[in-house]
Amino acid sequence: MTSKEHKKHAAIARPNYGNFGRNEWAIIGTPCGAIKALADEVVSALSANYKCAYVDAQHANTDAEAVLPGRLGSGAAAEYTDQINYHQVDFNKELNPFQFRQLFSDMDLVLVNGNHQQAKAQVVVIDETKKASLQKRLSQLTNVAMFLLADNAAEAFDFVQETIPEWQQVPLYRLNQIDKIVAFFQQQMQLAKPVLNGLVLAGGKSLRMGQDKGAMNWHGKEQRYFAADLLQKFCTDVFISCRAEQQENIDSNYKTLTDTFTGLGPYGAILSAFREQPEAAWLVVACDLPLLDQPTLQFLTEKRNSSAIATTFKSPHDGFPEPLITIWEPKSYPALLLFLAQGYTCPRKVLINSEINLLQPLNPDALQNVNTPEELERVKQVVQNKSTTI
Known part of the structure; x- marks a missing residue:
């Protein structure tokens, strides 16, 4: 008897990860020393603007293979060492792509030694000294992004041309043309910059205000x-975040x-947005910011740093990051x-404990939120004063 296929997971949008990160390239087809040297050049050129990572394997002689470093040799499953200038973590276990993606989740670019690991895109070096090795790895050439010719090569090997029918459309440089190789990766990173969506947080119950803050008419x-x-001017798509029972009351034009x-x-609203479109960045604003203006949003988007977890403003009230006007x-x-897994649902706590791009607001009043009737009266006066001076 045969059984129907059993789906054990919900069909939700998945981030476009490879084995380690969203943007990863395996360098393959040349000795490990040349791969490391090329990775050094690329990382050195890009690290000022992007968080770069490198993945490799350590060659060891037969006698040393059985000797585990540090306390791992005593039976520890993991060991963390503060090396003062950097930090080191050793694990005595196999890691799978799910764990690698978590470890590298903050990285913008991951270069991989393709002689030892695979990645979702490949940079293929045509090198006579590794011709036989490359021929054995043709199954790894799933998404060739660039060819590099070593000094001993004139063109892609015949078996590479047969494996990649459109090989002539793939960028090709010599291995020593570092400027062109770096320019290629810079272009790839620019193309990989996430689109920016907008999210208006309007799903709160407005208990302190006593009326729906999202429905209040200020302008x-x-x-x-x-x-x-306001967000339409800066975002690809804009959504109003709401509870399910509110949806029928939202104008169908939005x-x-x-x-x-x-x-x-708000924490759940932000997570819900990422669940819907995990590859997009989200410009999140609360609906209780009546003084929010176009110059503030323009400044925020112009100063956006997609390499940081978020770009946000420093609150003029307490100096902490302002999570509800944040990219x-x-x-x-x-x-x-x-x-969330550790029991925290405060987006500000995430910002405080993460690497962010923190900006001084051009107009501190734009960050003024209104949660109570008392705050309502104060901001009403500000809005009226602005109206009379225009």
């Missing part, structure tokens, strides 16, 4: 729509995104889930 329309219209991480407030990059998704 001739409900604030949730005013904020969404896209909505209902909470799928319920009961977590959250895709790499913040696993960080948010990690904090």
Whole structure:
């Protein structure tokens, strides 16, 4: 008797990871020393703007293979060492791609020694000294992004041409043309910059205010729509985040995104957005910011650093990051889930304990939120004063 295939997981959008990260290239077809030298050149050129990582394997002689370093040799499963200038963690276990992706989740670019590990894209070096080795690894050439010719090669090997029918359309440089190789990776990183979506947080119950803050009219329309219209100028798509029971009351001209991480407030709304589109960055604004203006959003988007987990403002009130007027990059998704797994649902705590791009606000009033009737009266006066001076 045969049984139907059993699906054990829900069909949700998955981040576009490889074995280690979103943007990874295995360098293959040349000796390990040449791979390391090339990786050094690329990392040195890009590390000022991007977080770069390198993956390799350590060659060991037969006698040394059985000797584990440090306390691992005594039976420890893991050992962390603060090396003062850097940090080192050793594990005495096999790691799989799920664990690698978590370890490298903060990285923008991962270069891999393709002689030992695989990656979702490949840089193939045509080198006569490793011709036989490359021929054995043709199954690894799934997404060749660039060819590099060693000094001893004139063109791609015949078996490479047969394996990759469109090989002539793949960029080709000599291995010593470092400037062109670096330029290639710079272009790839620019192309990989996540699109920016907008998210207006309008799913709160407004208990302290006593009325729906998203429906309040400050500028001739409900604030949730005013904020969404502001975001349209800076974002590819804009959504109003709401609870499921609110959705039918939202103007159909605006896209909505209902909470799928319920009961977590703004934290759940941000996670719900990433669950929907994990490859996008999200410019998140609360619906209780009546003084939010276009110059503030323009400054935020112009100063965006996609290599950081988030770009946000320093609160003029307490000096902490302001999580509800923030660009959250895709790499913040696993960080948010990690904090949730440890029992924390405060987006500000994530920002405080992560590497972020923290900006001084051009207009501190734009960050003023309104949660209570008392705050409402103060901000009303500010809005009226601005109206009379225009």
